[in-house]
Amino acid sequence: MSMLDIILDIGFFAAAIRLAVPLLLGTLSELVAERSGVLNLGIEGMMLAGALAGFATAHVTGSLWLGVLAALLLGALIGLLMALLVVILRLDQTVTGLGVTMAATGLVFFSYRLGFGESAVPPAITPFSTIPLPLLSDIPFVGPVLFNQYALTYIVYLLVPALAFFLFRTPAGLALRTVGENPKAAAGVGIDPIKMRILALMAAGALAGLAGAYLNLAAFGSFTFGIISGRGWICLALVVLGRWKPFACAGAALLFGAVDAFQLRLQTSGSVDLPYQLFLALPYVATLIVVIVNTRFAAAPAALMEPYDPEKR
Amino acid sequence: MRIALEPRPPSRWREVLMPFAAIAASLVLCGLLIIIAGANPFQAFAIMGEAAFAGKFAITETVARAAPLVLTGLAALVALRTRFWNIGGEGQLLVGAMAAAWLGARGDIPVPLLVPAMIVGAALAGAALAAIPGLLKTRLKVDEVVSTLMLNFIVMYLMMALLSGPWKDPVTGWTDSPDILMDAEFPVFWAGTRLHLGVLVAVIAVIVIGIVLKRTSFGLAMKVVGENPKAAHHAGLDVGRITFFAVLLSGALAGLAGAGEVGGTQFQVIASISPGFGYAGLVVAMLARLSAVGVIPAAVFLAAITTGADEMSRQTGVPFFIADAVQGLSLIAVLVAMTLARYRIRWRPSPKREAAS
Numbered sequence: 001m002s003m004l005d006i007i008l009d010i011g012f013f014a015a016a017i018r019l020a021v022p023l024l025l026g027t028l029s030e031l032v033a034e035r036s037g038v039l040n041l042g043i044e045g046m047m048l049a050g051a052l053a054g055f056a057t058a059h060v061t062g063s064l065w066l067g068v069l070a071a072l073l074l075g076a077l078i079g080l081l082m083a084l085l086v087v088i089l090r091l092d093q094t095v096t097g098l099g100v101t102m103a104a105t106g107l108v109f110f111s112y113r114l115g116f117g118e119s120a121v122p123p124a125i126t127p128f129s130t131i132p133l134p135l136l137s138d139i140p141f142v143g144p145v146l147f148n149q150y151a152l153t154y155i156v157y158l159l160v161p162a163l164a165f166f167l168f169r170t171p172a173g174l175a176l177r178t179v180g181e182n183p184k185a186a187a188g189v190g191i192d193p194i195k196m197r198i199l200a201l202m203a204a205g206a207l208a209g210l211a212g213a214y215l216n217l218a219a220f221g222s223f224t225f226g227i228i229s230g231r232g233w234i235c236l237a238l239v240v241l242g243r244w245k246p247f248a249c250a251g252a253a254l255l256f257g258a259v260d261a262f263q264l265r266l267q268t269s270g271s272v273d274l275p276y277q278l279f280l281a282l283p284y285v286a287t288l289i290v291v292i293v294n295t296r297f298a299a300a301p302a303a304l305m306e307p308y309d310p311e312k313r
Numbered sequence: 314m315r316i317a318l319e320p321r322p323p324s325r326w327r328e329v330l331m332p333f334a335a336i337a338a339s340l341v342l343c344g345l346l347i348i349i350a351g352a353n354p355f356q357a358f359a360i361m362g363e364a365a366f367a368g369k370f371a372i373t374e375t376v377a378r379a380a381p382l383v384l385t386g387l388a389a390l391v392a393l394r395t396r397f398w399n400i401g402g403e404g405q406l407l408v409g410a411m412a413a414a415w416l417g418a419r420g421d422i423p424v425p426l427l428v429p430a431m432i433v434g435a436a437l438a439g440a441a442l443a444a445i446p447g448l449l450k451t452r453l454k455v456d457e458v459v460s461t462l463m464l465n466f467i468v469m470y471l472m473m474a475l476l477s478g479p480w481k482d483p484v485t486g487w488t489d490s491p492d493i494l495m496d497a498e499f500p501v502f503w504a505g506t507r508l509h510l511g512v513l514v515a516v517i518a519v520i521v522i523g524i525v526l527k528r529t530s531f532g533l534a535m536k537v538v539g540e541n542p543k544a545a546h547h548a549g550l551d552v553g554r555i556t557f558f559a560v561l562l563s564g565a566l567a568g569l570a571g572a573g574e575v576g577g578t579q580f581q582v583i584a585s586i587s588p589g590f591g592y593a594g595l596v597v598a599m600l601a602r603l604s605a606v607g608v609i610p611a612a613v614f615l616a617a618i619t620t621g622a623d624e625m626s627r628q629t630g631v632p633f634f635i636a637d638a639v640q641g642l643s644l645i646a647v648l649v650a651m652t653l654a655r656y657r658i659r660w661r662p663s664p665k666r667e668a669a670s
Contacts, residue, residue, distance in 0.1 A: 085648070085649070091652060095599065098400065103641025103642050103645055106641045110634040114349070114350055114632055230462070236458070274474075274478075275474035275478040277470040281470035281471060284466040285467055291463075292455050295454055
């Protein structure tokens with residue numbers, strides 16, 4: 001199989017979409033947080049917590065959709081805790097986010113071991129199956145790639161335009177963006193920046209939780225400790241690549257889904273004789289290149305990483 | 314209602330006690346987790362304390378485990394003095410370990426130079442890796458958080474590729490690097506324990522970094538750059554250069570931690586050579602409130618939690634990962650404590666509309 005054969009194939013594009021969805025959800029999560037002026041380095045931990053909440057709930061109740069709900073709720077809860085720390089107590093966003101990720105990771109591993117024990121064969125659930133959309137999935141090429149996906153994927157298709165509409169066409173979206181650019185000015189016109197940032201972090205947490213849950217409810221069907229392995233950090237770079245805009249972020253996530261699908265196929269194709277770990281490093285190399293190239297052009301929200309102190313004049 | 318932070322009058326003792334309050338708070342949370350896991354927290358803590366501190370073997374084991382944490386803690390701290398978030402300690406440690414293992418297995422280095430070569434090589438490797446995010450930040454303004462995190466993953470996968478490729482044992486197929494030479498093993502100070510040269514290196518590093526930060530013009534320059542880069546620039550300091558050198562120093566310290574693990578503990582590179590020492594270094598630096606001397610008790614605390622949790626898990630069945638949870642929780646707790654030491658929390662009735670100022 002040559003390099004060209006790898007990418008000129010319906011299976012490749014379908015895989016790229018599948019791999020892009022969790023990245024896209026994570027990227028939209030980070031976008032919402034950063035638009036409100038908060039850098040959320042807790043995203044990696046929120047995704048992991050969402051993955052476990054989704055898996056454990058689905059395992060116990062047998063309902064995948066209850067798993068989705070649990071992931072959304074737990075993510076939002078961690079978002080609220082993060083908001084307590086960085087919005088109300090105004091702690092440093094970088095180290096607090098890392099702390100939230102570390103604590104969440106420890107607690108998730110602890111809970112998983114407590115609930116599921118240590119077994120040679122990890123417990124599994126039957127993940128979502130793909131649903132071909134009538135008519136649309138019959139379109140040649142585009143159909144099987146885009147419209148034979150999981151229900152969650154279709155929801156994400158709708159989420160991107162919905163978020164774009166919210167941010168750029170509604171008063172609440174304008175309020176959120178203003179808080180991220182200039183919280184003082186926002187307060188001057190009657191917006192409460194503190195409340196706005198708390199809500200933004202809760203929404204970001206819910207989206208990150210869903211991103212994590214997608215990985216085992218739709219993709220893997222079981223929970224592993226390495227299930228997120230840096231996907232949350234990659235989303236930090238994808239927001240920059242997507243210039244803090246939902247559609248551009250979707251493009252960035254798709255590009256990375258394709259990189260991931262490419263390295264997976266390269267591994268299994270056997271056309272290149274190299275240790276497979278080199279391919280695993282590829283998405284991280286691509287991310288590093290993205291931040292280097294984009295830093296020059298990117299315009300982050302002006303008040304990103306600046307705590308808002310209502311008493312400061 | 315709204316919450317306001319009101320500055321407190323500065324208090325020296327409050328600042329000193331605050332990390333202890335944070336540790337106490339994280340231990341209380343840890344106790345709750347132990348109860349959830351169905352064990353008696355007092356009994357569990359007793360087992361942890363005994364496993365970490367009771368007797369010669371326990372204490373020396375905890376100290377040996379603290380050595381890499383001291384070095385990664387110093388690494389995080391040195392970079393942070395110039396406001397550079399070096400989250401790449403993990404990757405810098407790994408390249409240091411690989412350099413030490415490579416040098417230590419070579420037959421062509423004279424024996425007396427073998428151990429020094431491993432130490433210097435590891436420090437250089439760590440510094441060289443740190444130079445990448447250092448240059449990206451100071452020259453191209455690339456955010457160091459993402460670049461150092463990505464390099465951690467890249468280095469980890471390169472190491473795995475090396476272990477399952479060129480370094481794989483052709484006979485057994487084990488994915489470990491070749492053992493270093495007997496002469497390359499770090500000398501041990503106390504027979505029957507693991508108090509090896511790497512521990513001494515860590516202690517010396519604390520003294521040297523303490524002196525550099527407090528007594529040298531470079532240390533002062535770092536402080537000025539970290540506290541007020543604009544003022545530093547106006548005072549004629551080359552902010553980029555000072556930051557870059559601090560980052561190199563940071564990478565070298567993390568690399569040294571890798572040398573200690575290879576030369577003193579594992580005698581080869583294994584896939585699990587670092588159980589997150591690099592990330593834990595950030596917790597150590599914060600618990601130490603960015604003071605060089607404070608790094609030692611902070612590192613011993615985290616090391617004791619790990620060795621203690623190991624034994625406690627064996628005896629009570631409480632999952633070992635409680636150690637990771639405590640690590641993260643103590644980081645958050647110390648950040649909260651730092652704020653509470655400086656500010657009082659006040660509830661204020663919120664005016665409906667605040668006049669723009």
